[in-house]
Amino acid sequence: MIKVQDIAFAEFSVPDLDKQEAFLTDFGMVKVERTEDRLYMRGRGKYPYLNVTHKGEPGFKAVAMVAGSAADLDTIAGHSDATSGVEDIDGPGGGKRVRLKSPDGFEFQVIHGIEEADEMSIREPLAINYARSKNRQGTFQRPDLVPCEILRLGHCVFKVADADAMAVWLNDTLGMMKTDRLHIPDDANQTLGTFMHVDRGDDFSDHHSIFIINAPDDVKIHHTSYETQDPDAVFIGNHAMEKGGWNQEWGVGRHVLGSQVFDYWRDPWGHMFEHYADGDLVNQQHQPLDYPATPENLSQWGPTVTETFFD
DSSP states (O other): OOOOOEEEEEEESSSHHHHHHHHHHHHHHHHEOOOOEEEEOOOOOSSSOOEEEEESSSSEEEEEEESSHHHHHHHHHTTTTTTTTTEEEEEETOOOOEEEEEETEEEEEEEEEEOOOOOOOOOOOOOOOOTEEEEOOOOOOOOOOOOOOOOOEEEEEEEEEEEEEHHHHHHHHHHHHHEEEEEEEEEEEEEEEEEOOOOOTTTTTESOOOEEEEEEEEEEEEEEEEOOOHHHHHHHHHHHHHHTTOOOEEEEEEEEESOOOOEEEEETTTTTEEESSSEEOTTTOOOOOEEEEEEGGGGGEEEEEOOOTOO
């Protein structure tokens, strides 16, 4: 078994790259490269891109997870669910990958050796004057109202036929660990969703890189989520997206599981993209917890969840 160490990028397809580039630019990504049939967009972190858009019918294509070593690619290439051997990545930064098909047919790519990009500038986190701890004295808060500065892809959420089986697959195949579980409120034995994090031993990682929702009659991608500098960045991003005339789904609020301050938007084809900040971190000392899937465990504060959020 290998242990993936991070989530790197997601791939989609849409019929109009111009329109998608406009959406992703307002969302806070930066164009890296564009061809006649492919668009690469990056954040401000080390990965040369975090979103790849192919020209075609609207849909999700793949999510890429980072292997711990080149040897891991040779190992995973021998997995029964591998649909490729070790192959070159045709994109900025090069690198190698192995393609896998999950039990629900989603493509997971295990990647290694992509050349890191120079990190882009990002404003410093805002110092906050708390009621009994004044961290900002004689200075003022005047952040620019600009598109949200995206740092990286934080997680990907799938609706699957069997969340328990998918959690086992992620553990057995990619070495991912269970963080928290949601169950049907009146049946603790029936899983509604499972949060999975990458295993870095004593080093901390995001509360989840993959979240799986049990939805046997509606298997599909649910959303991808991108990290921003701080909660103010999420609110500023909300302002920029609203000004651009894009379709907000839900936000701004703060989740319970993961604790993220969130804001969800739909691209012109209905794919959901999330800005988030201030997420929880866990390591191998974390013991998975179990929660009923009630509205109280969805958000700590924020507007009522929309009727279409789980579509």
